[in-house]
Amino acid sequence: MFLRIENLLEPGEVKRLREIAANTRFVDGRATNPASTVKNNTQADTAEPGAQEASRLIMQAFGRSPEFTNFCFAELVAPPLLTKYAPGMTYGEHIDAAEIQVGRQRIRTDLSCTVFLNDPEAYEGGELDIRLQGHHLAIKGRPGEAVVYPSTTFHRVREVTKGERLVAITFIQSRVRDGVEREILFELGEFYAFEAENVSWENRQRLEFVLQNLKRRWLDR
Template sequence: MYRILPLLTPTEVAECRKIAAASQFVDGRITNPHNKAKNNQQLHDQQASQRSSQLLLQAFQRSEEFREFAFPAVIAPPLLTKYGPGMHYGAHADAAFLNLGTHRIRSDISCTIFLSDPKDYDGGALHVRYGDADLRFKLNPGEAILYPSDTFHEVEKVTRGERLVAITFIQSQLKNPFERSLLFELNEVAALEGLKMDQENFSRLQLVQANLLRYWADKP
């Protein structure tokens, strides 16, 4: 359902913080003026946004764990956002489709990359509601949380300090979350146990993996 993964090096975290400290942020509702739940700030400097976005996309591209869990087809440019005391993002669902210039992507997986040290701010947990479960995430700098975009979630009010994160959305090759989870688990088992298997049986397992991706995926 969700995955926490190490994404950024300490040097990359420091660079993102440096970019944020030297750049202009504006009211987060600039991209959605009618969103009454949103109370945060987002980066509004095109050059700074491009620098931070490229850094973060490169981190995603080198992460094998990310590729194996998300089966990414398209990653939206990550955006730096921050929350000061009193700021929050009320319970909401992410949009099903996002406009990226001349094309649109489907939001299958939402992602928050934590950049502030959790000791430096109070509140500000990412709260994801999944059925009767209440999941809260407040991760270390450089860690990312991936979770389904169709879940109800919020950022709880910050009461002290500043919460700096980057957010992005992923369109997966596998639209169906059940199929995505099943293939991820199958791939994990194959990676962990494959070398212990008879070679012919392992090859048959690899054929099953490839065929499931071939028939389920809606993007190469």
């Protein structure tokens, strides 16, 4: 299961992130994955103040997004990283590493996230291509839109043939490790939020009983 958050970032935040990207040093994307033979992009130098500001801006957006909170049940979120793709660049099909090192902390990658920062019309190619049960889902989001998907899925970034693709990426360790359990909690939570007022008080309480006790069983185990 994956989630699209259409307006994770406000227009002013998108503008600022583009400014940061234009004035921050980028390095070979293999700096964080030197063994990769399919990764061909650039990423912001994390020692740069601009890269750190960009990370904080996106983390703040995650924190105020109910969709992100209710879908991910995030325990740990890796600092979001700006990445660029110029013509000829691509990221071949792969599955994300099960763990990543962030400072002295290791984060289990249950979910991956891409935040789109420039207009899809500004570049050709560059779709995020996620393989789902033999089918391919190609996503090219609007500025400020985020896509969250299981890190266990095969995915790639198609070759950019014109223009520049600018996104931020991150990885999430969820408090609900099992993807099916996480999906059940999300769907029950969405149903409760939108439909609980339309059922009797008794049935609303029964739904609350199921939702809260499933959380007790599945959170932080």
